[in-house]
Amino acid sequence: MGEPRAQAVMRGLLKVWTDFSCDMDATPLLDKLNRGKFRLEDYRVLLINHRQQVVEGSRWIARAGSSITGEYADQRSLFLRHAISEHRDYRMLEADYVSVGGVLADILQAEKNIGAEALHAFMYQRASERNPFDLLGAMFIIEGLGRQKAGEWGRSIQKQLGLGDEQISFLLYHSVNDEDHMREFETVLNSGILDIPDMDRQIVKTARIVARLYRLQIEELGNV
Amino acid sequence: MVNQVYINALGAFLPGLPVANSAMEDHLGRVFGKMSKYRSAALKQNRIVQRHYALDPNGNWLCTSAGMAAAAIRDALNNSEASAKDIDYLAVSSTLGDGLVPGLASHVHAELGLGALEIANFQSVCASSLMAIKSAWLQLKCGEHSCAAVSGSEFASRYFRPGNYECVDEWREKGEIPFEADFLRFTLSDGAGAALLETEPNARQASLRxxxxxxxxxxxxxxxCMVGGMVRQDADWRYWSGFPDTIAAAHAGAFVLTxxxxxxxxxxxxxxxxxxxxxxxxxxxxxxxxxxxxxxxxxxxxxxxxxxxxxxxxxxxxxxxxxxxxxxxxxxxxxxxxxxxxxxxxxxxxxxxxxxxxxxxxxxxxxxxxxxxxx
Missing domain, CATH: 3.40.47.10 (Thiolase/Chalcone synthase)
Structure with a gap:
């Protein structure tokens, strides 16, 4: 269990996350999923969007790692290892996409929608700042989706579209494989970074920004 | 004037004898004469081992919701340093009253046999209890009244009789009812509870401020999410009162709790x-x-x-x-x-x-x- 300051940050993040997870349900795509009206085309669009996130995700985490100064070498190692652990996950998405009738070239070349552009631009900007530990707030939101929602969506999509496990491998895999990331997250939070002035508040604020931009890119699916 | 407000006594009323899991289905009656296929899933989810019903196995009422509420308030009065004549505000909560009109609070007041007093009726689902307590708290806090009785009472089982489901056309054709309807049969049961609130704490026993x-x-x-009196038709909700008659509403399943x-x-x-x-x-x-x-x-x-x-x-x-x-x-x-x-x-x-x-x-x-x- 962490120190009181880390616990306060966790409470702040948890609150942002709980609001975010409900707001996500109100997006047209997830509303449709919740109403049981999901189409194969919706799943393909979601996979394209996820691939962009996974590809960009490991890149901005790597950039954030390289923006961390020498005094935080341990944390830098964790960021870089995290980037490595995910940087090939997009292959699963591509396989899922092709298995449901998608053309590989389409998912490889798809242009980001206007929400995704805003999300990723923000991430790279922050990742380029010195010691951008506020991005832990971003990771909490995005990892939280993998941990809590990906499996729920995956099972629901699988059921509605009658897909085999191998056609929805990414969503199902992420729901069981993100447990360790939360421990890693807590380690960094308790590693002394909260001694940086105002960092506790910045982490929660970045989480709020990312939650909003993440929802925006889901709202703007297809709007390239 | 701002008073402190105390829960000075609590009361409860549970009708009949406890009904065990093994007996509940025969107590409520088997829908289409069959054992429910969702029974064990529902009981595993809610972990309830016994409950009470205000219906006997033949469907006869042992009491009304208003009667249960009044019994719980009397129980609270028995545990209280105050007496019935001190009550000057009555707040009643329930998911569904005994009838549609008038409000349950009027019936509870009548059952209690108290003199003229201010009443308030709160109808929602579980949280109507807190709405009623909050209204009493505020009434006492601002000095409008000094002793409030608050009740919560439910008579869910009367909606769980087999006939209430068997008249739904879609389910009659299939010979079974869906999980969203069956789950509540194994989850909700009957009873009432009450609290007595005053602006002074008890002299002899603990109070809850x-x-x-x-x-x-x-x-x-x-x-x-939990609905009764309305049914989803295509994408929209249709209320029971929007059918040509109540028989048609019943056939469409508009009176079933889901x-x-x-x-x-x-x-x-x-x-x-x-x-x-x-x-x-x-x-x-x-x-x-x-x-x-x-x-x-x-x-x-x-x-x-x-x-x-x-x-x-x-x-x-x-x-x-x-x-x-x-x-x-x-x-x-x-x-x-x-x-x-x-x-x-x-x-x-x-x-x-x-x-x-x-x-x-x-x-x-x-x-x-x-x-x-x-x-």
Missing amino acids: IVWIDIRSYAHRFDA QDFDLMQRMLPVWVSHYLDLIERGMIVIDDIDHVCSHYSSHGLRRQIVDLLERAGAMIDEQKWFTNLYQKGNTGTASIFIILEELYRDGRLKKGDRILCHVPESGRSLNGFMLLEVV
């Missing part, structure tokens, strides 16, 4: 958010809470949420959780009174203890907390 009550609706975010289980699961995060917000505002201080009385059991929370709450230092030790849902049944709006009544009687309360009460409502997503201090 109401520190605050915080209720929030999230209906702007969710569709209706629960959308997936939707309820999606409500959990906003309830957690409400809780975290109260911590942030300093209204809940985790280490100061000695007892948690929740109408929602901790096992219903997903492991991941408990895990996150623990990491955030926001989980209250499970040993502090007190419930009697498993033995007394889920009696909807009556539950929080029935839980508090047993906690008070149980003898474990000490002066200065703080009790956090939690009443979520899946109806259309509503969440309420109440903090009490033993004085």
